[in-house]
Amino acid sequence: MPKHRSIAVSLVDLGSIVEEFHYGPYSRFWWKMSTDKENATFFPLRIGQKTKTCLNSRDFFVTIVVGNKNNAFLPGYLCQSDAYISQIESDPSNAISSVYLQIFENGTRFSGPLVLGWQDEDIIHKLLGDVLFVPISIIIESLKIFIYGIGISSQVDWLNAGSGYKSSLIYKFNGNKQAIYVSKIEEDKCILEIYQDNQMKKKYEGETPIAVWKKSELMKKYNGNLLFGLENSFVQTLIHQHKVKLPICFPKNWNDYSIMKQIYNYHLKRRTIANLNWHQLFLGWLEQESPIIELYSQLRILYPNNHKFSDRELRAWQSMLRDVGSYNVTPWSNKESEYQFWTRSSQPEQDRATLQQLSKIGFLVSTPIHMPNKTKTFWNSFRRALDDNKQNSDGKRRVLSIIADEFSYSELETNLNVGRHTISESRKHARVNGYGAPPLLKPVIHRVKLKEEMLSQFELFFADKKN
Known part of the structure; x- marks a missing residue:
């Protein structure tokens, strides 16, 4: 390991663990592996975590924030020394080095991990103080699977994992562009979510890990249990330990x-x-x-x-x-x-x-009488709107076109008492004119038969090369 200059670092603010980030789709970027080869473990990049270090007789403070100039969901690093402040960087080294350059006009590079205390055992111990579950990482061929949640059950098809189990891996999607594949178990179903360009692109649900990955028709080389990380012996040991607890x-x-x-x-x-x-x-x-x-x-x-x-x-x-x-x-x-x-x-x-x-049979309803049933209110309001409009292209069809593509034929027939022909025409209206837009006015075409004399003049005009 390369040697770094000795820098004293103190933890000013512990920061917070936020489930949305530390145990969410982008969680693999909110944990770092310690450099202790004998007891290597992940530790969190806590939101609001602030460290102080003294360089050239000046105090520098580095704070971890949410988002950077490259990605709104990944960690950002902000360095400040008195009135000098950096941009929010994706690399802590860039943050502190840029402020040092502003002050001393010196391009010396400093190690971000070093000034954040990531090599200090005491600081790492504090960062892990109230963490309920420390993620692990396993490797299957070229895939690095990050497990950041452990749930247990007696489900044999889930290899005894249960609700709360979460893992992710990075692989290409829609061409050669990288995406995050999140595999998780919630309640009584298995879920696969695919994130790319800061948004969820696809979501699949199935009864088992194998079924949900099979439904996606992706990475067919591997089975779903393997891609969830469930076949790994260390993961199975963790599941067993949680059962014993x-x-x-x-x-x-x-x-x-x-x-x-x-x-x-x-x-x-x-x-x-x-x-x-x-x-x-x-x-x-x-x-x-x-x-x-x-x-x-x-x-x-x-x-x-x-x-x-x-x-x-x-x-x-x-x-x-x-x-x-x-x-x-x-x-x-x-x-x-x-x-x-x-x-x-x-x-x-x-x-x-x-x-x-x-x-x-209707004796048990999903919403109590004293609670507003928003779904029922919506359908009743929409039905009244249809009833108040005429049965033509600028009436019922135009109004129904607003939602015609969002619901099935049976849902619309049952809740709005409309026929299949009306639904079909409303969907056609949406494609031609837009959702809820008035029908486009067709141009009026007048046809006049030309006399033979006029036709002859046209032919002579177009036959003349000068024209």
Whole structure:
């Protein structure tokens, strides 16, 4: 390893771990590998992390921020010394060297990793202080797979991974341009997302890692389990270790606070508010005769009235509920409604079948009566708009063209009571005139038959080479 000049570095601000970045699609760029060959580990580039170093009798401060001039989702580095400040750079070396050049008019280059303390064991230890999961990296042939989330389950087709498992790799997409392939498990499905040019280009869902990668028809040389990273022995060891950490728990154990506290600490403690009487949800659940609860309304009882639930917080609750022996028996998808039914019954399929039947015949609705049903409001409003317009190209067809391409024939027929011909004509209207635009006015063409004398004059005119 090349030798660097000795520089004293101190950590001024620890910064924060932000799930969106450190455990999101671009997470592989928010972690660095330590230089300790014996105990090499990833450590986070924390947002707001600030270090101070003294160069040529001046203090230089380097701060990690979100985004740089090349990418809005990757780390940026800002260096400041008194009134001198750098641009937000993608490389910390450029940030500090540019400020040094402004002050001393000297082009000396300084090591960014060195002035950020990335080679200081004490600083790295502090950066890892409250990290719940430290990512790992594995190599399969030419692919470097970054695993940044571990979830567990008893699913054999998932090789015992579970909701919360996340990995990514970099490979070409749409030609030779690099893209990030994110493989993850959420709830009861496996997901593949492809990111390129700072946006998600494709998303696939399937029941297993193999199925979701097969659906994408990409990288057919490898199977889905391999591309998820699940066949790696070290990953399997991590999954097993996480299983061992959690106690086996069933509803009969919910009164045992010591067991429940371990599961709470693992799933919820760092993802929800402090001083929450979380155990009351389970005690109250045990006391009621029915084994079924509606999760969202029960959580509302526990939290302050003005509390806003984050997706991360709700996922943590759902993970905890699964690990204490309860089951999600909701008869509709998350997209349709945020309300979820959970049961503590040892035979959840019976409860699920009952709720599905009640929903099918209309006795159970995805949105309570006292809550505004935005979907229903939309369809009713749109139907009124159609009813108020005439059955012609500038009436119903023009109005329906606004959404005709966004919904299927059956959805439009059911919710708006329109015929297939009207839908077809509305889609045609959108292609020709634009969505909701008035029909284009066709030019009026008048035809006049030319006399023979005029035709002869035309022929003579065009036959003359001078013309």
